[in-house]
Amino acid sequence: MSDTQQLQDFVTQVRRDIVRQVHKVNSGHPGGSLGCAEFLSVLYQEVMHRKEGFDMDGIDEDLFFLSNGHISPVFYSVLARSGYFPVEELNTFRLIDSRLQGHPTTHEGLPGVRIASGSLGQGLSVALGAANAKKLNGDSHLVYSLHGDGELQEGQNWEAIMYAAAKKIDNLISTVDRNYQQIDGCTDDVLPMGNLVEKFKAFGWEVLEIEKGNDIDQIREGLNKAKSLTGKGKPVAIMLNTEMGHGVDFMMGSHKWHGVAPNDEQLEKALAQNPETLGDY
Amino acid sequence: MKKYTDTGKNDTRSGFGAGLTELGRTNPNVVALCADLVGSLKMQDFIDENPERFFQVGIAEANMMGIAAGLTIGGKIPFTGTFANFSTGRVYDQIRQSIAYSGKNVKICASHAGLTLGEDGATHQILEDIGLMKMLPGMTVINPCDYNQTKAATIAIAEYDGPVYLRFGRPKVANFTPADQKFEIGKAILLNEGKDVTIIATGHLVWEALQAAEQLEEKGISAEVINIHTIKPLDEAAILASVGKTGCVVTAEEHNILGGLGESVARTLTHNHPAPQEFVATMDTFGESGTPEQLMEKYGLNAAAIVKASEKVIKRK
Structure with missing residues (x-):
C-alpha cells in the first residue's frame, strides 16, 4: 500500500478501533494511542519488511518493539489489521481470558508481540539486544522501537541511549512520541526534559525530527530518511511531534485523556469524526 | 558415614x-x-x-x-x-x-x-x-x-x-563433588544416608552440612545429608522420602530465614508431612564487614550451628 488516501482510510479505521476498544471496557489509554495511529500505520503498512505469519525470533524481517505499552489499543488495532490475528479479537481487549491484555505481553502468545511492556523505560534495552542478535546472525534487517516522551524520565533509557551509540548499534531506529503529555500533566510541568534532540545528539545518535507527527506524508518521508541513515555506525532517533488524542477533537492536546475511556455519548462523537472505512470488527 | x-x-x-x-x-x-x-x-x-x-x-x-x-x-x-x-x-x-x-x-x-x-x-x-x-x-x-x-x-x-x-x-x-557428575536441574543429591535427622543444605552450606554430619556421628547421631542445588523447582519427593524416614529436618542456607530454602521445605512438609524443622539461616538481618569465616561464625552459618540445630530438632520429634 503506498497511496496516501488508502493509508488515511487505514488510520481512520484504527482510530475507530482505539476508541471502541477502550469504550467497551471503560478502561485503557486512548490519548497516546490516537496520537500514534499514523506512525504505527505507516510503519506496519509501508515501511517495515515483514514476513508472512509470526515467529518469535523474527529472523530475516524487521522487528518492532513498543516500549510505552499503555498505548496497546493502537498497537493491537494495527497488528490485527496487518494480519497478525483476527480483527474480531479486538472485541476481547482487557477482558478475562483474552490475549489482548491491558498492556502487551508475550504471555498469552498474541502474534506480533515479542516482549511485555507497560512498566516503562525497558523497551530500548530490549530493542538493543534484538539489534545485537541481528548483527550476530548476519541479518541485515532493522529494529524499530517506540517510546513515550514522558517515559524518557526513566533512567534505564539513558543507560541504553549511551550504550547504543558507544557500541555503534546502527541497525536501530528509535522513535520518541513527543506529545509533551504525561499522566499528571504537561511534561514541562511534571519534569521538563529539556531539548531531547540535543540530548540524543550529545549521546552520539543521528537525530531527525518529524515536525507533524500526525501527517502521513511527513512520517513516510521521515522514516525513509531514517532508514537511509542506518548502517553508518550510529543509532538513529526520530523525534515525532504528535498531538495526544489526535483525530478526536475533544481529546486533542490534553493529558486528561491519557488513561480515560469515553462514555457512550463521547464515543458516538468520536466515531462520527472518524467514519468507518475498512469495516468495524 | x-x-x-x-x-x-x-x-x-x-x-x-x-x-x-x-x-x-x-x-x-x-x-x-x-x-x-x-x-x-x-x-x-x-x-x-x-x-x-x-x-x-x-x-x-x-x-x-x-x-x-x-x-x-x-x-x-x-x-x-x-x-x-x-x-x-x-x-x-x-x-x-x-x-x-x-x-x-x-x-x-x-x-x-x-x-x-x-x-x-x-x-x-x-x-x-x-x-x-x-x-x-x-x-x-x-x-x-x-x-x-x-x-x-x-x-x-x-x-x-x-x-x-x-x-x-x-x-x-572445599571442592568435593565429582568433576564428572552430571547436573540435573531440580534433582536433589543424597550425599549421606542417615536415620535420625535430615539435613537439607544448599550452596556453601552443603560442605558445612557434611562436616556437621561427621560431628553428629561421633555423638551417635545418624544424619542424612541432602544437597538441594535447585531451590526451584524443589525436589519435593526427595525431601518427603527422607523426612518420612528421619522424622525431622534442619535446613541450611546462606540466606535470610525469610524467603529462602528453609521456607520452601517448610511449605512442602506442611502440605504433605508436617515434621519438626530448624532453620540455619540469617535471622532477618543485614550482614557486615569481616572475613567470610568470621561472618559465617557470627551469623551462625557453619557446621557447629548445624550440629546444634540437629540436636535441637531431634528432641522435638
Missing part, C-alpha cells in the same frame, strides 16, 4: 567461568554480558575466545537485563554476569517484565552472593536474592555448592529453555 574429600579449595565463581568457557566452545548460541565485573565473574577466557559474543555494558545492570532479553529474540542464549545484589534486587522489575513475564531464555548468573562476600559489607552481601527470584513465576533458582557443581550447572542451564537464576559465591571453598 560416606567420606567426602576436598580435592583443593576453589571458588564457585571460577566454576562458573570454566563452565562458560566450555559453553563458548560447544554452543555457538551462547552469548555473555557483563556489567563491569569481568574479573570478579571469571569471564575473561570466554571473552578471549569469543570476543564477538561478549557484550560489556558498563555499570548499567538494568540495560544489561533488557539487552539480554532482546538477544533471545534471534535465538541467542544470554548469560548475564554481575554480583548477586545487582543481579536481583537492583533490577527486579526488568527481570520481572522483560525476562520472567516475557518468558525469555536468559541465564542470570550471580556471583558474590551472601555473607561470604566478606569485607565489602552489607551493601554488597545480598541475603534476600533466593526469595526474590523464587517468587517470580517460571524462574528456576539454582545455588550449587562447589566449583565442580557450579561448572556443571552452568553447562546444564544452557540446555534448558527458560529463565534461570544461578547463584554462586566469592571465596575459595
Whole structure:
C-alpha cells in the first residue's frame, strides 16, 4: 500500500478501533494511542519488511518493539489489521481470558508481540539486544522501537541511549512520541526534559525530527530518511511531534485523556469524526 | 558415614567461568554480558575466545537485563554476569517484565552472593536474592555448592529453555563433588544416608552440612545429608522420602530465614508431612564487614550451628 488516501482510510479505521476498544471496557489509554495511529500505520503498512505469519525470533524481517505499552489499543488495532490475528479479537481487549491484555505481553502468545511492556523505560534495552542478535546472525534487517516522551524520565533509557551509540548499534531506529503529555500533566510541568534532540545528539545518535507527527506524508518521508541513515555506525532517533488524542477533537492536546475511556455519548462523537472505512470488527 | 574429600579449595565463581568457557566452545548460541565485573565473574577466557559474543555494558545492570532479553529474540542464549545484589534486587522489575513475564531464555548468573562476600559489607552481601527470584513465576533458582557443581550447572542451564537464576559465591571453598557428575536441574543429591535427622543444605552450606554430619556421628547421631542445588523447582519427593524416614529436618542456607530454602521445605512438609524443622539461616538481618569465616561464625552459618540445630530438632520429634 503506498497511496496516501488508502493509508488515511487505514488510520481512520484504527482510530475507530482505539476508541471502541477502550469504550467497551471503560478502561485503557486512548490519548497516546490516537496520537500514534499514523506512525504505527505507516510503519506496519509501508515501511517495515515483514514476513508472512509470526515467529518469535523474527529472523530475516524487521522487528518492532513498543516500549510505552499503555498505548496497546493502537498497537493491537494495527497488528490485527496487518494480519497478525483476527480483527474480531479486538472485541476481547482487557477482558478475562483474552490475549489482548491491558498492556502487551508475550504471555498469552498474541502474534506480533515479542516482549511485555507497560512498566516503562525497558523497551530500548530490549530493542538493543534484538539489534545485537541481528548483527550476530548476519541479518541485515532493522529494529524499530517506540517510546513515550514522558517515559524518557526513566533512567534505564539513558543507560541504553549511551550504550547504543558507544557500541555503534546502527541497525536501530528509535522513535520518541513527543506529545509533551504525561499522566499528571504537561511534561514541562511534571519534569521538563529539556531539548531531547540535543540530548540524543550529545549521546552520539543521528537525530531527525518529524515536525507533524500526525501527517502521513511527513512520517513516510521521515522514516525513509531514517532508514537511509542506518548502517553508518550510529543509532538513529526520530523525534515525532504528535498531538495526544489526535483525530478526536475533544481529546486533542490534553493529558486528561491519557488513561480515560469515553462514555457512550463521547464515543458516538468520536466515531462520527472518524467514519468507518475498512469495516468495524 | 560416606567420606567426602576436598580435592583443593576453589571458588564457585571460577566454576562458573570454566563452565562458560566450555559453553563458548560447544554452543555457538551462547552469548555473555557483563556489567563491569569481568574479573570478579571469571569471564575473561570466554571473552578471549569469543570476543564477538561478549557484550560489556558498563555499570548499567538494568540495560544489561533488557539487552539480554532482546538477544533471545534471534535465538541467542544470554548469560548475564554481575554480583548477586545487582543481579536481583537492583533490577527486579526488568527481570520481572522483560525476562520472567516475557518468558525469555536468559541465564542470570550471580556471583558474590551472601555473607561470604566478606569485607565489602552489607551493601554488597545480598541475603534476600533466593526469595526474590523464587517468587517470580517460571524462574528456576539454582545455588550449587562447589566449583565442580557450579561448572556443571552452568553447562546444564544452557540446555534448558527458560529463565534461570544461578547463584554462586566469592571465596575459595572445599571442592568435593565429582568433576564428572552430571547436573540435573531440580534433582536433589543424597550425599549421606542417615536415620535420625535430615539435613537439607544448599550452596556453601552443603560442605558445612557434611562436616556437621561427621560431628553428629561421633555423638551417635545418624544424619542424612541432602544437597538441594535447585531451590526451584524443589525436589519435593526427595525431601518427603527422607523426612518420612528421619522424622525431622534442619535446613541450611546462606540466606535470610525469610524467603529462602528453609521456607520452601517448610511449605512442602506442611502440605504433605508436617515434621519438626530448624532453620540455619540469617535471622532477618543485614550482614557486615569481616572475613567470610568470621561472618559465617557470627551469623551462625557453619557446621557447629548445624550440629546444634540437629540436636535441637531431634528432641522435638
